[in-house]
Amino acid sequence: MIAIIDYGAGNLGSVEKAFRMLGAEVLITANPNDVLQADGVVLPGVGHFKDCMDKITCSNMDQAIAEVIQNQRPFLGICVGLQMLFESSEEGKEPVAGLGILKGKIKKFCLPKSYKVPHMGWNQVQIKKNSPIFAEIADASYFYFVHTYYLEAEDPEMVIGTTDYGIIFDAVIQQNALFACQFHPEKSGKTGLKFLRNFVEFVKEGGENE
Numbered sequence: 277m278i279a280i281i282d283y284g285a286g287n288l289g290s291v292e293k294a295f296r297m298l299g300a301e302v303l304i305t306a307n308p309n310d311v312l313q314a315d316g317v318v319l320p321g322v323g324h325f326k327d328c329m330d331k332i333t334c335s336n337m338d339q340a341i342a343e344v345i346q347n348q349r350p351f352l353g354i355c356v357g358l359q360m361l362f363e364s365s366e367e368g369k370e371p372v373a374g375l376g377i378l379k380g381k382i383k384k385f386c387l388p389k390s391y392k393v394p395h396m397g398w399n400q401v402q403i404k405k406n407s408p409i410f411a412e413i414a415d416a417s418y419f420y421f422v423h424t425y426y427l428e429a430e431d432p433e434m435v436i437g438t439t440d441y442g443i444i445f446d447a448v449i450q451q452n453a454l455f456a457c458q459f460h461p462e463k464s465g466k467t468g469l470k471f472l473r474n475f476v477e478f479v480k481e482g483g484e485n486e
Contacts, residue, residue: 277302277303277314277316278295278300278303278314278315278316278317278476278479279302279303279305279310279311279314279316279317280292280303280304280317280318280320281306281311281317281318281319281320281337281341282304283306283328283332283335284331287320287321287322287354287460287462290460290462290463291318291462292304293462294462294468294469294472295472295476297469298469298472298473298476300476306335306337308335308336308337308339308340309340311337311340311341312340312343314344314349315349315350315479315482316350316351316352316476316478316479317349317352318351318352318353318475319341319353319354319357319360319361320354320462321353321355321356321357321359322356322422323356324367325356325359325360325367325374325425326365326367326368326372328360329360329372329374329375332360332375338375341375342375345377345453348452348453348454349453349483350453350475350478350479350483351454352455352456352457353454353456353457354456354457354460354461354462355422355423355457355458355459355460358427358456358457358458359374359425359427360374361374361375361377361378361454361456362374362377362381362382362427363376363378363380364381364382365381365382365425366381366382366383366384366425367382367384367424367425378431378449378451378454379429380427380428380430380431381428381430382425382428383426383428384424385425385441385443387441387442388442391441391442393424394423395421395422395423395426395441396421397420397421398419398420398421399421399439399440399441399459400418400419400439400440401416401417401418401419401438401439401448401459402416402437402438402439402440403416403436404437404438405435405436407436407450407455408474408478409436409450409471410437410448410471410474411474411477412470412474413470418464418467419457419460419461419464419468419471420459420460420463420464421439421441421458422460423458426443426445426446426458427446427447427449427458428445428446429446429449434449434450434451435448435449436449439458439459445458446458453478453483455475
């Protein structure tokens with residue numbers, strides 16, 4: 277069973293629908309105990325970083341997320357669900373603390389006027405490393421992005437995919453059984469569904485890396 281964490285994220289329904297289309301057994305839950313017992317966990321996210329963090333911490337879900345990742349159970353963060361895994365975000369007058377499970381910062385795009393912010397629409401992901409999450413997905417495949425802030429990971433070894441939008445930013449990361457992506461796979465057509473299917477297969481295999 278894959279637990280999809282419910283903390284009021286706007287893309288919750290579309291993420292659930294995508295997984296159900298793939299035949300996955302999913303449970304939308306706001307209960308940390310459900311998350312701790314799941315075979316795999318998904319943290320979706322859209323909206324303001326601080327609001328999302330407040331909802332996560334108020335429900336003690338932050339502790340459950342940390343335990344799942346520490347135990348190397350399959351985990352997938354999507355969009356703000358990626359950003360919250362890191363130390364801080366510039367989305368506020370002062371830096372806002374994240375979960376701090378991974379080292380790195382979420383920074384605001386500062387681009388020439390020819391680039392619209394937020395970065396919204398289809399863009400390519402350059403695959404930097406082999407990973408189960410990219411199985412049968414071609415390099416430079418297109419995924420759908422909507423974001424004003426981007427990840428700058430401290431450890432480049434965890435970065436398995438990048439995207440160019442005025443700057444080259446970290447779009448997909450992996451650390452052990454933890455995956456996270458800045459784009460929205462649930463809105464990324466067949467390629468996005470393949471990305472999610474790869475996660476489902478990873479969960480079925482017990483989180484074993486090839």
